[in-house]
Amino acid sequence: EQAIVKGIALDENIAKISIMEVPDKPGIAFRLFSMLAKANIHIDMIVQNTNRANVNDISFTVNADDLQDAVTVAQQFAFEVEAQKVEFDKGVAKLSIIGTGIVGNPDIASRFFETLYKNGVNIRTISTSEIKMSTLIDKEAARDAMVKVHEAFELDR
Amino acid sequence: EQAIVKGIALDENIAKISIMEVPDKPGIAFRLFSMLAKANIHIDMIVQNTNRANVNDISFTVNADDLQDAVTVAQQFAFEVEAQKVEFDKGVAKLSIIGTGIVGNPDIASRFFETLYKNGVNIRTISTSEIKMSTLIDKEAARDAMVKVHEAFELDR
Numbered sequence: 001e002q003a004i005v006k007g008i009a010l011d012e013n014i015a016k017i018s019i020m021e022v023p024d025k026p027g028i029a030f031r032l033f034s035m036l037a038k039a040n041i042h043i044d045m046i047v048q049n050t051n052r053a054n055v056n057d058i059s060f061t062v063n064a065d066d067l068q069d070a071v072t073v074a075q076q077f078a079f080e081v082e083a084q085k086v087e088f089d090k091g092v093a094k095l096s097i098i099g100t101g102i103v104g105n106p107d108i109a110s111r112f113f114e115t116l117y118k119n120g121v122n123i124r125t126i127s128t129s130e131i132k133m134s135t136l137i138d139k140e141a142a143r144d145a146m147v148k149v150h151e152a153f154e155l156d157r
Numbered sequence: 158e159q160a161i162v163k164g165i166a167l168d169e170n171i172a173k174i175s176i177m178e179v180p181d182k183p184g185i186a187f188r189l190f191s192m193l194a195k196a197n198i199h200i201d202m203i204v205q206n207t208n209r210a211n212v213n214d215i216s217f218t219v220n221a222d223d224l225q226d227a228v229t230v231a232q233q234f235a236f237e238v239e240a241q242k243v244e245f246d247k248g249v250a251k252l253s254i255i256g257t258g259i260v261g262n263p264d265i266a267s268r269f270f271e272t273l274y275k276n277g278v279n280i281r282t283i284s285t286s287e288i289k290m291s292t293l294i295d296k297e298a299a300r301d302a303m304v305k306v307h308e309a310f311e312l313d314r
């Protein structure tokens with residue numbers, strides 16, 4: 001499938017919450033999102049990578065305005081499942097490239113990540129689908145990074 | 158936005174590779190995907206969660222047939238950046254729910270994860286977008302899990 005980048009999206013109005021070292025066993029993710037659902041907290045993305053030593057970290061992003069409520073739920077959850085800690089960060093933005101067939105093609109990931117690297121931007125989180133490749137980066141760097149990525153994919157023409 | 162689950166997708170023909178404890182600084186993700194691009198390895202998904210103590214883990218999935226080539230690249234990369242180790246796993250499958258507005262709604266994540274929990278399925282990796290919520294689970298459990306998730310979202314009607 002031909003890989004085509006169609007646009008860049010920047011969401012600066014988000015905050016990230018990570019619950020570190022939750023037990024890696026069935027029912028844990030369910031419990032967290034069930035509690036968030038009961039609290040009516042709207043979720044933007046969910047990221048969980050591979051485990052290590054029977055624990056794992058679960059991260060999710062919310063609208064910045066919902067951070068306080070989400071942290072309250074996350075802390076209650078962390079306490080109940082005996083996770084290590086809750087981390088949260090409002091200084092994060094989601095920068096994504098959007099297109100068709102884009103994940104399959106590592107050249108696109110490579111160019112996206114290269115542009116961030118060349119501008120000294122650290123990639124804090126990565127989550128992808130066939131049509132969207134999203135990164136979480138420092139909010140302060142985000143506007144400039146978006147312009148650079150736009151140029152790198154020649155989207156101005 | 159109304160959240161609607163339209164379908165379930167199962168991909169059993171994948172393998173997962175994780176490079177554990179890479180340095181968490183700019184240029185690392187670029188280097189990995191640049192090497193994978195040079196080796197012409199087609200990527201299905203990329204997952205990286207929040208860091209800890211200046212290191213992070215980067216995971217990606219490939220077509221099961223490409224596992225050996227991808228591991229070769231991953232090991233070379235891990236050596237060059239002094240990562241802790243490379244893990245890989247062919248016994249994994251990607252089970253996803255597809256729809257519109259689905260991530261925003263934690264009730265959908267909750268029901269998806271609850272179904273897996275009730276069937277004793279451990280969720281190994283989670284990656285989401287607005288239209289797709291993907292999990293990596295044990296391949297052996299995947300077919301049965303797909304049927305159960307299909308039922309849970311009443312997609313047979």
Ligand SMILES: C[C@@H](O)[C@H](N)C(=O)O
Nearest residue numbers: 025026027028029280
């Ligand atoms: C960590 C969490 O995802 C756990 N593996 C679960 O299945 O709920």
Ligand SMILES: C[C@@H](O)[C@H](N)C(=O)O
Nearest residue numbers: 123182183184185186
């Ligand atoms: C870990 C890796 O993603 C690193 N933070 C980078 O920017 O390349």
